Amino acid sequence: MDTSNDDSTALEVRTKISGVLGRLPQAQRERLERDAGQLVSGYLAAAYLHERPSDGFRGSFPGFTTGARELALKDVDTASDAAFSGADEVRSRSAVAFLSVVATEGRAVGATARIFLDLAVTDGSRGRLVEVRGRLLLSPVGDGWRIFGYDLTLDNPPSGKQKPGKGGNR
Amino acid sequence: MIAQTAYRRRRLGVLALVLTLAALVMPEPSIRQSPMMLVKVDSAQGIDGPDDVIWILALGSDAREGQPPLGSRADAIQMIGVNLRTGAGSIIGIPRDSWVPIPGHGSDRVNAALTYGGPQLMARTVGDLVGVQPDYVFATTFIGFKAMVQSMGGVTVYSRLAFTDDYMVGEIERGENRLSGFEALFFGRARHFLPNGDFDRSANQQELLRGIVREIRAKQDEPGFMERGALSVMQHMYTDLSPAELYRLGHAATGIDPSRLEGCVLDGSYGTVNGASIIFPNTSQARRLADEARDDATFDTGC
Numbered sequence: 190m191d192t193s194n195d196d197s198t199a200l201e202v203r204t205k206i207s208g209v210l211g212r213l214p215q216a217q218r219e220r221l222e223r224d225a226g227q228l229v230s231g232y233l234a235a236a237y238l239h240e241r242p243s244d245g246f247r248g249s250f251p252g253f254t255t256g257a258r259e260l261a262l263k264d265v266d267t268a269s270d271a272a273f274s275g276a277d278e279v280r281s282r283s284a285v286a287f288l289s290v291v292a293t294e295g296r297a298v299g300a301t302a303r304i305f306l307d308l309a310v311t312d313g314s315r316g317r318l319v320e321v322r323g324r325l326l327l328s329p330v331g332d333g334w335r336i337f338g339y340d341l342t343l344d345n346p347p348s349g350k351q352k353p354g355k356g357g358n359r
Numbered sequence: 360m361i362a363q364t365a366y367r368r369r370r371l372g373v374l375a376l377v378l379t380l381a382a383l384v385m386p387e388p389s390i391r392q393s394p395m396m397l398v399k400v401d402s403a404q405g406i407d408g409p410d411d412v413i414w415i416l417a418l419g420s421d422a423r424e425g426q427p428p429l430g431s432r433a434d435a436i437q438m439i440g441v442n443l444r445t446g447a448g449s450i451i452g453i454p455r456d457s458w459v460p461i462p463g464h465g466s467d468r469v470n471a472a473l474t475y476g477g478p479q480l481m482a483r484t485v486g487d488l489v490g491v492q493p494d495y496v497f498a499t500t501f502i503g504f505k506a507m508v509q510s511m512g513g514v515t516v517y518s519r520l521a522f523t524d525d526y527m528v529g530e531i532e533r534g535e536n537r538l539s540g541f542e543a544l545f546f547g548r549a550r551h552f553l554p555n556g557d558f559d560r561s562a563n564q565q566e567l568l569r570g571i572v573r574e575i576r577a578k579q580d581e582p583g584f585m586e587r588g589a590l591s592v593m594q595h596m597y598t599d600l601s602p603a604e605l606y607r608l609g610h611a612a613t614g615i616d617p618s619r620l621e622g623c624v625l626d627g628s629y630g631t632v633n634g635a636s637i638i639f640p641n642t643s644q645a646r647r648l649a650d651e652a653r654d655d656a657t658f659d660t661g662c
Contacts, residue, residue: 337610
């Protein structure tokens with residue numbers, strides 16, 4: 190299947206609030222679910238499902254605070270698809286996030302997104318399931334939300350880093 | 360609906376050609392199995408927090424129910440330096456009866472600064488004593504502390520001594536103790552049967568802090584644990600941080616390695632001023648400890 194004409198980089202992470210500590214009105218909950226969903230989706234898509242531009246991984250962490258991005262750039266083997274960047278195809282099989290939220294005075298002031306992203310990675314005739322699991326730490330910054338921390342595991346990444354993809358896309 | 364998203368990396372057509380030729384010349388296997396075993400785990404953690412050593416003045420006020428929490432005396436006074444980059448931490452315990460200059464109020468017991476001028480004056484007083492001004496002040500009451508420990512599900516401490524106290528209900532065994540909020544309060548307050556009284560109590564408060572860090576690190580992965588703890592802190596602790604800042608700092612604190620959280624209690628000699636029993640603190644030790652920990656949150660030469 191040639192996906193060149195598809196919006197192949199969009200990823201919709203199913204995001205649901207699993208718990209709220211403190212009081213948060215329903216309208217705020219719905220807004221948070223939407224905003225956090227977009228934030229998490231944007232990162233996971235950029236990190237694991239995008240063609241890598243020639244300038245490397247700097248674009249892999251949209252929505253991260255500056256400090257978190259600098260840290261993540263040192264952890265690209267786990268926080269992005271660096272470990273399987275030479276694969277022929279990467280497809281998301283499922284993408285879910287559960288939010289634990291803390292709120293005071295009717296406003297959310299922090300949240301943890303527990304992520305469950307399953308990737309089907311195909312390289313030649315070999316296929317493998319790569320599971321991205323862990324937490325993204327979210328905080329309101331200005332009018333929006335940012336990812337200020339991460340604690341991620343990558344199950345079953347290929348052993349040994351693969352070389353970047355050819356054709357100048359990675 | 361679960362989104363299905365894919366991208367395909369277009370390699371040179373050579374690969375496709377090779378596979379096509381292979382399919383023509385090789386018998387097709389009846390079953391094609393892909394290796395889908397889960398065999399390897401990579402992990403990474405990073406939290407955007409302060410790069411430099413930060414200093415936190417942690418205060419436990421003896422305000423009872425119905426009393427203003429910040430207008431009372433401070434029973435627990437711990438100056439904590441943490442290096443979130445390395446995980447190291449240093450705690451300087453200040454005995455509450457230490458006789459020190461309080462800006463604008465002459466000299467008095469250090470814990471009176473909270474009554475005279477709230478957390479700000481307390482911060483300045485302790486900062487002047489050790490030579491490092493705290494970046495943040497956290498103050499809580501007996502009730503608040505108990506509630507916060509309860510919100511964590513209790514705390515484990517390692518006690519150097521077995522002790523009880525005739526003035527309070529509680530009993531601590533030597534070695535490991537799993538404490539409820541109420542018992543943790545006892546561990547941090549009891550002093551009458553401790554051989555070195557206020558000094559041992561301050562050391563116990565430092566062990567409580569270690570226990571709390573251990574608890575947070577062990578449970579940070581549990582869904583809702585960090586949020587429940589953050590809410591409890593917001594409800595029961597005075598701080599000049601916004602709730603969002605507090606939440607971020609709480610996560611950053613998980614980078615502290617409790618085994619590298621070294622505690623020293625300020626030495627001093629007992630004395631009397633105007634008939635009141637007080638402690639004259641070892642101010643040169645106070646300065647040395649803070650100087651050594653200023654840049655990396657470690658005591659280079661011990662206590």
